[in-house]
Amino acid sequence: MNASKHPIPEARWPSRAEAEASRVFSAGRLGPIETSSRTWVPAMVPWRCTEEGFVTPEILDWYGRFADGRPGVLVVEATGIRDVPSGPLMRAGHERFIPGLRDLVEVVRERSDGETRLFIQLIDFLTIRRRPEREAWVRRFLSVEPRHHEAVRTLGHAPADDDALRELLLNLEDEALFAVLSEREREDLEMGYREQVTDTHLPHIAALPEVLPGLFADAAQNAETAGFDGVELHFAHAYTMASFLSAKNDRDDGYGGSREARARLPLEVFRAVRERVSSELAVGCRFLGDEVIEGGGRLEDACHYGVAFAEAGMDFLSVSKGGKFEDAKQPKVGAAVYPYTGESGHECMPTVRIEGAAPFGRNLALPRAIRAAVREAGHETPVVAAGGLNEFDLMERSLGDGSCDFVAAARQSLADPDWWAKIREGAGAEIERCVFTNYCEALDQQHKQVTCQLWDKDKESADVGGGAPRLSPDGKRRLTAPPKQT
Numbered sequence: 002m003n004a005s006k007h008p009i010p011e012a013r014w015p016s017r018a019e020a021e022a023s024r025v026f027s028a029g030r031l032g033p034i035e036t037s038s039r040t041w042v043p044a045m046v047p048w049r050c051t052e053e054g055f056v057t058p059e060i061l062d063w064y065g066r067f068a069d070g071r072p073g074v075l076v077v078e079a080t081g082i083r084d085v086p087s088g089p090l091m092r093a094g095h096e097r098f099i100p101g102l103r104d105l106v107e108v109v110r111e112r113s114d115g116e117t118r119l120f121i122q123l124i125d126f127l128t129i130r131r132r133p134e135r136e137a138w139v140r141r142f143l144s145v146e147p148r149h150h151e152a153v154r155t156l157g158h159a160p161a162d163d164d165a166l167r168e169l170l171l172n173l174e175d176e177a178l179f180a181v182l183s184e185r186e187r188e189d190l191e192m193g194y195r196e197q198v199t200d201t202h203l204p205h206i207a208a209l210p211e212v213l214p215g216l217f218a219d220a221a222q223n224a225e226t227a228g229f230d231g232v233e234l235h236f237a238h239a240y241t242m243a244s245f246l247s248a249k250n251d252r253d254d255g256y257g258g259s260r261e262a263r264a265r266l267p268l269e270v271f272r273a274v275r276e277r278v279s280s281e282l283a284v285g286c287r288f289l290g291d292e293v294i295e296g297g298g299r300l301e302d303a304c305h306y307g308v309a310f311a312e313a314g315m316d317f318l319s320v321s322k323g324g325k326f327e328d329a330k331q332p333k334v335g336a337a338v339y340p341y342t343g344e345s346g347h348e349c350m351p352t353v354r355i356e357g358a359a360p361f362g363r364n365l366a367l368p369r370a371i372r373a374a375v376r377e378a379g380h381e382t383p384v385v386a387a388g389g390l391n392e393f394d395l396m397e398r399s400l401g402d403g404s405c406d407f408v409a410a411a412r413q414s415l416a417d418p419d420w421w422a423k424i425r426e427g428a429g430a431e432i433e434r435c436v437f438t439n440y441c442e443a444l445d446q447q448h449k450q451v452t453c454q455l456w457d458k459d460k461e462s463a464d465v466g467g468g469a470p471r472l473s474p475d476g477k478r479r480l481t482a483p484p485k486q487t
């Protein structure tokens with residue numbers, strides 16, 4: 002990629018009085034919930050739960066540290082709705098998770114002095130396997146069909162049986178092998194097997210519309226019981242619900258094809274959740290303003306969805322971009338494909354090396370257009386923007402020019418969780434500024450505990466609340482940001 006480098010722009014920070022009078026720090030509303038400001042920390046997976054998906058002391062530290070900065074809204078990481086093992090990803094699909102989630106709510110209440118509203122992002126995802134060895138795949142995973150025999154016959158071969166065919170395929174050059182395989186088989190071999198919502202020949206995929214509304218509703222109910230203020234339905238990036246919304250979804254069972262049909266399950270999920278939880282809980286979603294893949298949905302689709310979600314009564318619309326499997330880089334043998342490695346992934350978490358416009362506020366045109374469409378349709382649903390929001394004037398402008406109603410900052414909040422408080426106190430000059438090179442994201446890709454490279458400049462300071470800093474297992478990285486210097 003011919004990438005240019007965008008310097009981190011100089012920032013002007015407001016005085017305490019200017020911050021207090023700003024839009025950024027004005028009160029907001031998300032359906033039934035009032036927020037103390039328009040500031041937002043979007044979901045970030047830190048890989049700190051137990052293998053069974055339970056909250057750990059490290060998770061409490063992680064979210065407690067964000068709460069120290071007192072954002073208006075803090076969204077807890079993508080949390081699994083199913084009662085199935087999913088590694089150290091948080092889970093909410095059973096009542097046994099409620100006590101841990103309740104601890105999390107209490108820590109955030111306490112450390113933000115009740116100021117931060119705590120939401121949880123609920124996710125469903127389908128099976129994905131690591132990229133296989135060619136030999137193992139041909140011998141064990143390829144399901145041999147008559148069409149394979151036919152295809153090799155056109156190449157002048159006549160294997161006696163399926164085993165002989167597998168032997169033959171193993172000895173073919175890549176090009177000849179790929180000519181024998183279907184597109185999907187080639188993808189399974191080169192990228193690793195990945196279930197798709199369009200695999201309706203698989204009974205559990207065909208049944209997704211029957212099971213998902215109930216599963217999302219169960220998890221939302223558990224979150225409300227634990228004391229969360231809101232639920233964010235994860236309809237973005239590479240996961241199940243975004244795949245239903247995708248322009249590539251051509252299911253023929255009424256849940257794919259037209260935009261209306263693609264939005265049907267997301268709307269059914271929302272209604273099931275809304276019916277299950279009380280009117281006190283805010284319920285909205287995160288979805289894509291642009292899929293950024295060939296044949297994928299663009300802003301026009303997103304505007305249509307935004308209006309449909311607003312009409313259905315969602316309390317907020319959080320807009321993200323890209324992050325798809327379809328254009329991800331080929332993983333190494335033995336690794337799983339990661340949806341933030343292709344162009345769509347780069348747009349999701351833009352770095353200073355991205356081509357074209359700088360990453361700072363790069364994606365604002367999407368929430369701006371969606372918000373305009375929603376307003377035009379007569380709805381006041383708040384819209385949340387993200388993507389390189391890293392300084393006060395940029396955020397203030399975005400709120401003033403109609404781009405959004407809430408400003409979300411993921412990596413800048415990771416780099417310095419106190420940054421919101423520092424701006425508000427007129428101490429912006431003390432902010433540790435994110436360098437947008439995605440060291441954190443590389444850790445996420447490896448499912449390693451996510452940290453920020455800037456935290457390790459200060460290895461000595463005790464963690465907030467005293468005590469030696471908690472470090473990663475290799476003893477090299479702090480697991481939370483150093484405390485704010487007062």
Ligand SMILES: Cc1cc2nc3c(=O)[nH]c(=O)nc-3n(C[C@H](O)[C@H](O)[C@H](O)COP(=O)(O)O)c2cc1C
Binds near residue numbers: 287349389451
């Ligand atoms: C380590 C890491 C983990 C993330 N995990 C999630 C997630 O669980 N759910 C989600 O919707 N977005 C996730 N994101 C994307 C962010 O929420 C955000 O949309 C993106 O980083 C762009 O915002 P920023 O420029 O402020 O960082 C993650 C980002 C990072 C860096």
Ligand code: SF4
Binds near residue numbers: 436454455
């Ligand atoms: S690791 Fe880099 S990109 Fe990630 S939050 Fe820290 S400074 Fe920003």
